[in-house]
Amino acid sequence: MRTLALSDDILLNIEKPARYIGGEVNSVMKDKSEVNIRFAMCFPDVYEIGMSHLGIQILYDMFNRREDVWCERVYSPWTDLDKVMREQHIPLFALESQDPIKTFDFLGITIQYEMCYTNILQVLELSQIPMHAKERTEEDPIVIGGGPCAYNPEPLAEFFDLFYIGEGETVYDELLDLYKQCKKEKKSRLEFLEMAAGVEGIYVPQFYEASYEEDGTLRDFRAVNPHAPETVKKQVVMDVTDAVYPMSPVVPYIKATQDRVVLEIQRGCIRGCRFCQAGMLYRPTRERDVEELKRYAKTMLKNTGHEEISLSSLSSSDYSKLQELVTFLIEEYHGKGVNISLPSLRIDAFSLDVMSKVQDVKKSSLTFAPEAGSQRMRNVINKGLTEEDILTGAGEAFEGGWSKVKLYFMLGLPWEEEEDMKEIARLSDRVARRYYEIPKEQRHGKCQITASSSFFVPKPFTPFQWAPMCTAEEYVRRAAIVKHEFQEQLNRKSLKYNWHDAEVTVLEGVFARGDRRIGQVIEEAYRLGCLYDSWTETFDNEKWMQAFENTGIDPEFYTLRERETSELLPWDFIEIGVTKKFLEREWQRAKDGVVTPNCREGCSGCGVATFGGGVCYESKN
Amino acid sequence: MKVRIKFRKYGVLKFIGHLDVMRFFQKMMRRAEIPIAFTGGYSPHMIMSFASPLGIGLTSDGEYVDIELTELIDSETAVRRMNAVTAEGIEILSFRQISEEKKATGMAIVAAADYLVSVRKGTMPDQWKEQFTEFLSQKEIRIVKQTKRSEQEVDIRPWIYQAEIRGEQIYLHLAAGSVQNLKPDLVMEAFCKFCGIQEETVVFSYHRLEMYAESSENKAESAERFVTLESLGEEICSEKC
Numbered sequence: 132m133r134t135l136a137l138s139d140d141i142l143l144n145i146e147k148p149a150r151y152i153g154g155e156v157n158s159v160m161k162d163k164s165e166v167n168i169r170f171a172m173c174f175p176d177v178y179e180i181g182m183s184h185l186g187i188q189i190l191y192d193m194f195n196r197r198e199d200v201w202c203e204r205v206y207s208p209w210t211d212l213d214k215v216m217r218e219q220h221i222p223l224f225a226l227e228s229q230d231p232i233k234t235f236d237f238l239g240i241t242i243q244y245e246m247c248y249t250n251i252l253q254v255l256e257l258s259q260i261p262m263h264a265k266e267r268t269e270e271d272p273i274v275i276g277g278g279p280c281a282y283n284p285e286p287l288a289e290f291f292d293l294f295y296i297g298e299g300e301t302v303y304d305e306l307l308d309l310y311k312q313c314k315k316e317k318k319s320r321l322e323f324l325e326m327a328a329g330v331e332g333i334y335v336p337q338f339y340e341a342s343y344e345e346d347g348t349l350r351d352f353r354a355v356n357p358h359a360p361e362t363v364k365k366q367v368v369m370d371v372t373d374a375v376y377p378m379s380p381v382v383p384y385i386k387a388t389q390d391r392v393v394l395e396i397q398r399g400c401i402r403g404c405r406f407c408q409a410g411m412l413y414r415p416t417r418e419r420d421v422e423e424l425k426r427y428a429k430t431m432l433k434n435t436g437h438e439e440i441s442l443s444s445l446s447s448s449d450y451s452k453l454q455e456l457v458t459f460l461i462e463e464y465h466g467k468g469v470n471i472s473l474p475s476l477r478i479d480a481f482s483l484d485v486m487s488k489v490q491d492v493k494k495s496s497l498t499f500a501p502e503a504g505s506q507r508m509r510n511v512i513n514k515g516l517t518e519e520d521i522l523t524g525a526g527e528a529f530e531g532g533w534s535k536v537k538l539y540f541m542l543g544l545p546w547e548e549e550e551d552m553k554e555i556a557r558l559s560d561r562v563a564r565r566y567y568e569i570p571k572e573q574r575h576g577k578c579q580i581t582a583s584s585s586f587f588v589p590k591p592f593t594p595f596q597w598a599p600m601c602t603a604e605e606y607v608r609r610a611a612i613v614k615h616e617f618q619e620q621l622n623r624k625s626l627k628y629n630w631h632d633a634e635v636t637v638l639e640g641v642f643a644r645g646d647r648r649i650g651q652v653i654e655e656a657y658r659l660g661c662l663y664d665s666w667t668e669t670f671d672n673e674k675w676m677q678a679f680e681n682t683g684i685d686p687e688f689y690t691l692r693e694r695e696t697s698e699l700l701p702w703d704f705i706e707i708g709v710t711k712k713f714l715e716r717e718w719q720r721a722k723d724g725v726v727t728p729n730c731r732e733g734c735s736g737c738g739v740a741t742f743g744g745g746v747c748y749e750s751k752n
Numbered sequence: 753m754k755v756r757i758k759f760r761k762y763g764v765l766k767f768i769g770h771l772d773v774m775r776f777f778q779k780m781m782r783r784a785e786i787p788i789a790f791t792g793g794y795s796p797h798m799i800m801s802f803a804s805p806l807g808i809g810l811t812s813d814g815e816y817v818d819i820e821l822t823e824l825i826d827s828e829t830a831v832r833r834m835n836a837v838t839a840e841g842i843e844i845l846s847f848r849q850i851s852e853e854k855k856a857t858g859m860a861i862v863a864a865a866d867y868l869v870s871v872r873k874g875t876m877p878d879q880w881k882e883q884f885t886e887f888l889s890q891k892e893i894r895i896v897k898q899t900k901r902s903e904q905e906v907d908i909r910p911w912i913y914q915a916e917i918r919g920e921q922i923y924l925h926l927a928a929g930s931v932q933n934l935k936p937d938l939v940m941e942a943f944c945k946f947c948g949i950q951e952e953t954v955v956f957s958y959h960r961l962e963m964y965a966e967s968s969e970n971k972a973e974s975a976e977r978f979v980t981l982e983s984l985g986e987e988i989c990s991e992k993c
Contacts, residue, residue, distance in 0.1 A: 132763050132840065139957070140873060143809050148767040156779070156839050382779060384768045384839075436779030436837075468790050468798070491794045 136224035136231075137212075145211045149385045150178035153204075153226030156382040157434065159191070160227060161201040167311050170194055170202040170237040171225045171272070175250035176665070181206040182381070183389030185443060186278065187241055190299045192377035200307060203227040204381075205238075207250045208257065210662065210669065216257055223257035232258040236310065238272045242280035242287070245642035246635065246665035251276075251290060252657040262654070264292045264337055269320050273310070282365075282412060283591040283702040286642050286649035288336035292324060296705055297332045297366030298398075300374045305330055325358040332366035334705070335359060341647050341701070347688050349646060349699040365412070365707045369744040371398055372420040376427060379434040391439035391472065392431045394424055396456065400445035401730035401746055403737075404502070405513045405721050406541065408590035409445055411709050414737060415745030416730060421452035425459050432469060440464070441472040448477035449731075457485050465489060478524030483531050493575065496535030497528050504554030508544055510724045513594075513717070518558065522565050529566045534575050536562055540584040542609045542630070545598045545721065552609055555582060556616035556628070563622035580622075583629045584613065586636040590643050591702045592709065594717030600640045600690040606633035634672040635664070640690045646701040649689070651682045710738035753821045754852055756985040757834075758845040761812045765841025770805035776842065777817060783837035786830060789820040803858030803963055803981060804865065804928055807935075812960035814865075816981050818850065818857045826990040848985025856984070861965040862929035864913060864978050867936040867958050869922040874954035877947055881917050887946045888915055895942045908934055908942065915939075928963065 135142070135152060142148035163169065172191055174181030181187065187204070194202035203225035208216060216223065222231040232238055238258065240251055252262060255274070261267050264274065276287060277295040284294040295303070306327060313323040328335045338356035343349060354361055368374045376395070383390075399416035400409065428440055440460065447453060460471050471489045476482040478497055486495070499521055503509045506518060525536055540555050559582045566578040586606045589598040601609070610630040617628045642649060656678035663669040679686050694700070696715050703711070713736065720727060727735050730746045740747040761773070768776070778798055781788045790796035803816035830847040838844065850856055877883070887893070893909040911934040914925035926934040936958050944954060964978035 135764060139809070140955075142767055148808070149769075149772065152764045152767055154764055154840055156783075156837070384772050384776060386772070386775065433783065433785075436782035438778065438782070466796070468796050470795070 133229060136221065136229040141212070141215055141219075145215065146209060147178075147385055149383075150206065150209065151212065151226070153229065155384055156436075157379040158204075158227055158381045159195045159202070161195075163201060163228060163230070165198075166201040167199040167314065168201070168237065168307055169230075169235040170200055170239060170307075171205050171232045171235045172202055173205045173238060173240045173254055174243070175207050175240055175247045175254050176663075177209050178206045178383070179385065179387045182383045182387040184241065184243065185389075185393050185395060186243075186299065188377045188380045189375065190239070190303070191381070192379075193300060193303070193375045194307075196375070197304075197307070199311060201227075203235075205232055205254070207253060207663070213253065213257070213662070222259045223254060232272065233260055233270075235272045236314070238274045240274065240276050240291075241278040242276050243278050244665060245280060245639045246670075248287065248642060248653045249657045249661045249664055251287065252654065253662055255290065263289050265289070267292065267320070271320075273320075273323070279408065279412060280642075282408075282705060282707065283643065283645070284334060284336065285341075285647045285701040286645040286653060288339075288647050289650045291336060292320075293327055294334040294336065295332060295366075296334055296363050298368050300368045301366040302330055302332050306333065325356065328356065328359045331364050334363045339704070343646075343648075349701060352699065352701070352704055361704065363705050365705065367415075367708070367742055368398075369417065369742060371417045372423050378427070378430045380431065382435050382437070389441075390437070391441050391470075392428065392435055392437045393441055393443045394428055394431070395419065395443045396424060396447060396450045396453075397444045399745065401449050402446055402515065403513055403717075403727055403729060403735070405511070405594040405717055406502070406544070406587060406590075407445075408593050411592045411714075411737075412707055413445070414707075414709055414739040415742055415747045416449070417745040418450060418452070421456050424456055428460060429463075432464075438468060439470040439472055441474060444475070446477075447473065447475050448479075448482065454481060461485065461488055478528060480527065483524075483527055487531055492532040493534075495533070496537050496579070496581075497525070497533050498537045498539070499524065500539040501558065502539065502541050503544060503547075503551065504540060504556070504558050505551045507724060508547060508551045508554075510726050511546060511721050512541075512544060513721070513727055515726065515729065518561075521558070522561060525562045526565050526568075529569055529574070529578070532575070534566065534578045536578070536580050538562070538580065538582040540582060541587045542584045542613065543587045543601050543606055543636075545587075545595060547609075549612060552612045553616040555584065555613050556620055556626070559617070559626050559628075560620035560622050563620075563625045566625075567622070578625050579627070580625055581627045581629070582617075583631075584610065585631040586633055588636055588639045588643055591700065592705075592707050592714070594714050594721055596644065596700065596714065597694040597696060597698075597718055599693040600637070602687070602691065603633040603637050606636060632667070632670075634675075635670060637686065637690055638664070638672075638675060641686045644701070645689055648684060652678050652684050655682050708737075708739035708742055713737040753824065754850045754857070755819050755821055755830075755988075756846075756848050756850045756858065756981060757817045757819065758848075758982045759815045759817070760843045760845055761806060761810075761815055761841065762843070763811075763841045765839070766809055766811045768841075769808045770802070773806070773842075774800070774802065776839075780834060780837055780842075781819070784830070784833040786819075786834070787821050787823045787825060789822045801857050801859050803862050804933075806960060810958045810960060814960060814962035814980070814982075816858045816963055818859075824988065827988045828990065830988075846982055846985070847988070848982065849988050850985045858963075858981060860930065861984075862963055862981070863927070863931075863966045864925060864964040865928035866914075866923065866925040866961045866964075868918070868961060869924060869936055869940060869956050869958055870920065872955045872957040876954060877949065880947060883947050884915075884917060884922065884943065887943050888912070893942050893946075895938060895945075897938070908938060912939060 194200045273292045275293040276291045281294045338359035340355045342351045397418040399413040401416045502514045589595045659674040789799045799820040827847040831844050834844040892907045897906045911927035916923050967976050967979045
């Protein structure tokens with residue numbers, strides 16, 4: 132039986148001790164004396180969130196297929212345990228072996244959102260690993276980062292030895308082989324990092340230097356180590372069907388956010404919404420083979436015992452074999468105690484038909500993401516959804532028995548005017564009006580239209596990477612305009628409006644497009660006690676503002692400025708395949724309010740065709 | 753057809769609470785492909801009822817869950833299949849057919865449970881064994897029992913059916929179930945108070961040994977007053993299937 136890193140006394144006095152004990156069904160145990168490389172895979176948030184992430188499950192499975200590697204998991208201890216570990220100097224440990232992370236070869240951290248940055252520092256500090264890469268010795272694990280936020284790694288540059296840019300399935304094997312060889316030949320940490328810099332997709336931040344203009348913008352960014360390449364290329368799996376997929380994902384004891392089998396049906400998105408980073412990063416769109424997916428569904432349900440299966444992709448309706456797959460799942464599992472959950476479906480006759488089969492129409496709600504209230508703004512952001520689409524879809528849904536609709540919007544988009552904001556309320560009202568067109572005796576009481584708005588955050592590698600943001604006060608003012616307009620609507624009693632926190636948005640904006648200097652702010656905020664910033668109960672904006680003041684860094688430099696297209700951006704050294712020229716062209720088209728067709732309607736020459744596959748070559752086969 | 757599953761909960765699984773054990777069993781049933789029956793409706797759920805929830809921190813050699821099957825499966829196969837897909841910390845001990853009567857399921861018939869109590873932290877006073885005998889010889893043991901709404905002073909002595917010292921451990925046989933339910937920590941709390949041990953200077957760990965129902969045969973004769981829940985079921989042999 133395994134010995135736990137924490138005593139019964141600690142475990143029985145903290146919330147949800149199951150977060151820290153490991154030993155879940157399908158977790159992998161190995162004999163540590165028989166492996167060459169020990170890899171700790173970390174999601175820097177609480178267990179229930181981290182366990183819900185598909186990417187880690189894929190890498191966990193892939194690494195553990197290798198006999199010479201034992202990959203284990205580690206998550207952020209919740210604040211209650213964090214305190215105990217600090218008081219008692221208990222080093223952070225991996226769930227499987229319960230061994231301290233500091234004894235591992237690698238600590239891999241997936242960076243999924245900006246507001247987890249202080250948790251990364253917590254994981255390093257609790258692991259007793261020096262926070263800065265430059266202070267680490269031969270004894271310390273190699274700290275490697277990956278995930279969407281690694282596409283602008285600069286704010287975190289000081290804390291990582293390596294970043295992996297792109298999809299993990301491609302060059303990790305090469306990197307691990309290289310490490311094994313270096314370990315065998317007793318090569319130094321520096322020698323390994325230099326060799327790793329030669330692996331495509333690997334970025335070693337300490338081998339690069341940035342210099343700045345007087346106005347604060349980047350003057351120059353270049354490699355200062357002969358082994359480091361000038362640009363780092365994103366890694367993509369071109370054959371997603373043959374790529375590894377975890378047939379036996381770990382099944383947590385406690386309820387994780389994603390307590391179900393997740394079937395990734397495709398990667399990438401054909402749509403090209405101009406605000407969407409994932410839509411650009413994961414180009415080209417690549418579909419998995421439908422027969423293979425059916426097989427996966429069966430095997431994974433059997434191996435996990437989950438009672439629900441969900442499809443995952445950026446836009447499931449664009450999967451060409453969706454109808455076949457969903458029909459299969461319904462025929463195979465409906466009524467047998469397996470729920471089928473279908474997120475991100477475009478509302479049309481087909482999706483309403485399948486949803487009415489798998490959901491309780493009276494209880495469930497339908498979701499539309501118009502993203503902007505006015506057609507003008509939807510053209511600016513290239514959201515190919517018209518008001519007619521929304522009203523027709525909602526109408527069919529209402530006639531099919533639904534009465535609850537959720538609408539998602541963004542506020543603070545580039546060139547947004549007061550009229551565009553007010554259209555959010557008016558569009559919501561028009562959806563409600565469509566409901567009340569149904570004869571009274573045929574409808575089920577009142578309808579409930581819930582509109583939510585988040586504030587727009589410009590992200591690197593999108594056409595909006597040059598766009599200015601607003602101040603927190605301005606965001607709140609805009610939300611108030613929308614709120615007020617809702618109160619003016621005919622069906623206001625059927626409408627509800629929520630909006631996100633503006634202060635968190637501003638911080639996200641700073642980190643998303645931040646440069647190396649932002650690292651000090653993150654460190655200072657962490658020193659001041661910031662942790663779990665993505666959790667409303669722990670987020671403390673005052674401490675963050677204090678951190679900016681203490682470090683003399685002006686957050687508004689990063690948010691309020693409209694960047695010139697000629698400006699050198701901190702992430703320009705990374706090549707994602709989509710060219711800067713294309714993004715610039717899209718930025719101009721956005722200004723002109725011109726819509727760009729999606730990848731299936733016509734190629735717009737974004738540049739990813741160089742990867743040689745996916746949607747770019749669909750019609751050419 | 754109704755079936756009673758007996759299982760052991762040990763090791764690190766003591767940190768998993770009752771609701772999560774229920775979820776664990778639901779998923780295990782699917783992994784082991786046990787032909788369990790579901791309720792009807794939009795979100796069908798497994799017909800499954802646990803005899804008595806075990807709190808976080810407790811281990812047990814005698815836990816029970818009753819389920820309903822849609823088709824016959826023999827005990828040996830079922831136990832083997834479940835143990836093949838369980839996690840370290842839950843072991844299936846038996847799988848037995850029980851009466852179809854509605855009131856025969858675990859939850860309704862539990863009448864007693866027994867426990868082994870050990871000291872997990874701190875030390876007991878030198879004279880504790882003598883004191884324990886004295887403690888038990890009291891006619892009444894009054895404690896304040898807290899319910900969700902109020903505090904109430906009750907006498908727990910009648911619900912302690914048997915108690916004895918076994919080496920350095922204490923054996924307790926207590927009333928359990930829906931009529932009277934006495935948790936072992938309440939007994940130990942009362943004992944500590946009786947000895948004058950300050951609160952939280954000694955911490956105990958509790959291990960449930962078995963759960964019992966009232967014997968239906970002869971209620972008056974105390975010797976056979978209780979029978980194990982397991983003994984109320986019958987092995988399903990492969991010939992039957």
